[in-house]
Amino acid sequence: MNEAPAVAMHQDEAAAQPVVEFRDVHISFNGPDVLDGVSFAVGPRETRVLLGPAGVGKSVLLKTANGLICPDSGQVVLLGNDISQLRERDLFPLRLRTGMVFQEGALFDSLTVRDNVAYQLIQEEVPDEEIDSRVLEALRFVGLEQTFSLFPGSLSGGMRRRVAIARALIRQPELLLYDSPTGGLDPVTSTTIIELIVKQRDFYRTPSIMVTHRLQDAFTMCTHRFDSDKGAMVKLPEGETDQNTTFLMMNDGKILFDGSLHDLVHSEDPFVREFLE
Ligand SMILES: Nc1ncnc2c1ncn2[C@@H]1O[C@H](COP(=O)(O)OP(=O)(O)OP(=O)(O)O)[C@@H](O)[C@H]1O
Numbered sequence: 001m002n003e004a005p006a007v008a009m010h011q012d013e014a015a016a017q018p019v020v021e022f023r024d025v026h027i028s029f030n031g032p033d034v035l036d037g038v039s040f041a042v043g044p045r046e047t048r049v050l051l052g053p054a055g056v057g058k059s060v061l062l063k064t065a066n067g068l069i070c071p072d073s074g075q076v077v078l079l080g081n082d083i084s085q086l087r088e089r090d091l092f093p094l095r096l097r098t099g100m101v102f103q104e105g106a107l108f109d110s111l112t113v114r115d116n117v118a119y120q121l122i123q124e125e126v127p128d129e130e131i132d133s134r135v136l137e138a139l140r141f142v143g144l145e146q147t148f149s150l151f152p153g154s155l156s157g158g159m160r161r162r163v164a165i166a167r168a169l170i171r172q173p174e175l176l177l178y179d180s181p182t183g184g185l186d187p188v189t190s191t192t193i194i195e196l197i198v199k200q201r202d203f204y205r206t207p208s209i210m211v212t213h214r215l216q217d218a219f220t221m222c223t224h225r226f227d228s229d230k231g232a233m234v235k236l237p238e239g240e241t242d243q244n245t246t247f248l249m250m251n252d253g254k255i256l257f258d259g260s261l262h263d264l265v266h267s268e269d270p271f272v273r274e275f276l277e
Pocket of ligand 1: 029034052053054055056057058059060061180213
């Protein structure tokens with residue numbers, strides 16, 4: 001995992017093409033639209049931080065990005081394929097090229113950390129020795145090699161979240177979807193998770209969408225970079241921001257804001273202003 005990313009080479013061929021794009025997507029569950037005309041794109045190497053209050057459709061948007069939920073109308077183009085109406089058997093290989101960190105991490109408590117992280121590789125009947133080395137590599141990346149044989153129940157909340165991130169990274173995804181990765185964690189532990197996400201971003205530049213309600217997470221992502229010499233996240237010089245990290249803000253199923261940190265903090269939109277304040 002310390003090599004230059006294979007993902008980046010893959011993307012060079014399609015440098016101009018978004019990794020995922022929503023075009024006027026509508027979804028409802030027998031009621032008002034939960035996604036109500038959502039359009040946006042995630043370009044190669046882009047990190048989109050998705051902000052918004054509880055219950056406005058952020059998780060539904062993430063699950064629609066990798067085809068776990070199908071749009072009622074509109075299009076979702078994932079890795080160059082229109083997945084809006086694809087059958088599960090055609091969707092599955094595409095979904096495997098993405099990695100998702102579910103809310104609360106969603107680990108299997110009856111499986112060891114090794115088997116949680118390896119879950120997909122086990123389904124694919126990858127040989128045990130290869131699984132062990134790939135799991136160790138992923139755990140090393142998140143700083144948890146020592147938990148290989150443990151069960152999730154013996155880990156802290158922050159450690160469980162790290163294991164969930166290792167599981168999402170195991171197949172070197174071309175798109176990462178983080179659903180409230182710091183939800184329910186205390187501020188200090190949240191910062192360690194954001195540091196890990198920034199490390200992943202700056203090592204691999206894997207395009208991603210990260211859902212959060214915590215403004216602090218969103219700003220930290222934008223104003224910091226991972227310094228591999230120091231092995232830690234460091235603040236960018238005053239006034240500088242990570243140019244590839246931008247924001248989406250949702251309310252009531254609609255994207256109300258799509259742009260940079262600078263544009264976000266200077267937005268005149270009353271909802272955005274209220275959210276920021
Ligand atoms: N499978 C489903 N069936 C029916 N309703 C659903 C389903 N999934 C989500 N919803 C509804 O869609 C709305 C948006 O839910 P969603 O989980 O996307 O919100 P969210 O913005 O991610 O909230 P939070 O920040 O609390 O996770 C909610 O009213 C939720 O109850």
